[in-house]
Amino acid sequence: MILLDGKETAKQVRTELRTEVDALAGKYGRKPGLAVILVGEDPASQVYVRNKERACEDCGIESIPHRLTSASQMELEGLINELNRDVRVDGILMQLPLPEGLDSQKCLDLIDPDKDVDGFHPVNVGKMSLGLPGFRPxxxxxxxxxxxxxxxxxxxxxxxxxxxxxxxxxxxxxxxxxxxxxxxxxxxxxxxxxxxxxxxxxxxxxxxxxxxxxxxxxxxxxxxxxxxxxxxxxxxxxxxxxxxxxxxxxxxxxxxxxxxxxxxPMTIAQLMVNTVEAFKLHVGA
Known part of the structure; x- marks a missing residue:
């Protein structure tokens, strides 16, 4: 019986990405940037976000955290629109679930499909269903x-x-x-x-x-x-x-x-892969 070791495999993925990211940063003058939005105090979500930040560090990706104790729907949508315009940000991840009273689908729909490294935007879901290039979940x-x-x-x-x-x-x-x-x-x-x-x-x-x-x-x-x-x-x-x-x-x-x-671990590694792919899309690599 083969034990499919996701932890070790994810480590290999991160090592490969680090080499690629260092080369890209040297050529284009900046690192890929991943903005993570965390709303509320959910303990599991906080653990997931810390793991993603550590993975960014391993891969040489700039982590751009936005930890909000609370937020209204309007404030959250405003932050997403701001990140869509920010040229340092290649990927936007909104940690789910959101606190009660916030519309997660409406927020996901606002994320620029070219920064949707989670692969949840309807545009990327449609591309996946058609077998077209795009970000996969x-x-x-x-x-x-x-x-x-x-x-x-x-x-x-x-x-x-x-x-x-x-x-x-x-x-x-x-x-x-x-x-x-x-x-x-x-x-x-x-x-x-x-x-x-x-x-x-x-x-x-x-x-x-x-x-x-x-x-x-x-x-x-x-x-x-x-x-x-x-x-x-x-x-x-x-x-x-x-x-x-x-x-x-x-x-x-x-x-x-x-x-x-x-x-x-493979889920987080794939998030890093998607972020690097988004960076390459934005810089024309």
Missing amino acids: CTPAGVINLLKRYDLDPACKKAVVIGRSNIVGKPLAMMLSQSGPCANATVTLCHSRTADLAAECREADFIFAAVGLPKFVTGDMVKEGAVVVDVGINRTDEGLVGDVDFDSVKEKAAAVTPVPGGVG
Whole structure:
């Protein structure tokens, strides 16, 4: 069984990016800039933002934080418009969820699509659905990058994606089914209304769990030799666990991601990749 080490793979990505960023900064006279907007005091969001700031430091990307204890909808929209105009800012990330009373979709729609390094703007979602170049959501893109680096190609294989969120499930299903490297899979998108989800999983060569339920995918749902990617992260009394029951699944899977240390680090690494790509777009590299 291969343990898909997202932590080590993300470290490799950051090292490669640092070399590229240093060369770009020398040529164009500035570093890529990532503005991160954090509203409120949510502890998990604060941890995520600190991790992203550390990743920026590793990659040589300028971190431009905007930590707001509170903000009105108008103030938040004004900040986004200001960052859209700021030539130092190549990427804008708004940490979700926003506090109650703020319209996150309206804010996401305001972000310049060329600075939308999260890949959530409708323009980039549309480009993804058409297979056109554009920013892809960081978690699905990070998953694809992890598969590439372990030479696990889903082409001509059956893939099951569990979960239909706009952030992970739906974009991942689209990316896996399109033509291109580490794609060309036959994809079934499963969710809470799927008639016999366990049966669908047992037929799958690749399983991607993004349902938000601790240890939901168990060993009896996995066929011998399947690749299982756990996108979930759930806080329980026993600590952080994924959507996959790792102990039972590892006995049957050919490869599986751990939680923590699997997809999470790859998500942040992909954010760095997207920020560098945005910089190159803006400077014409």
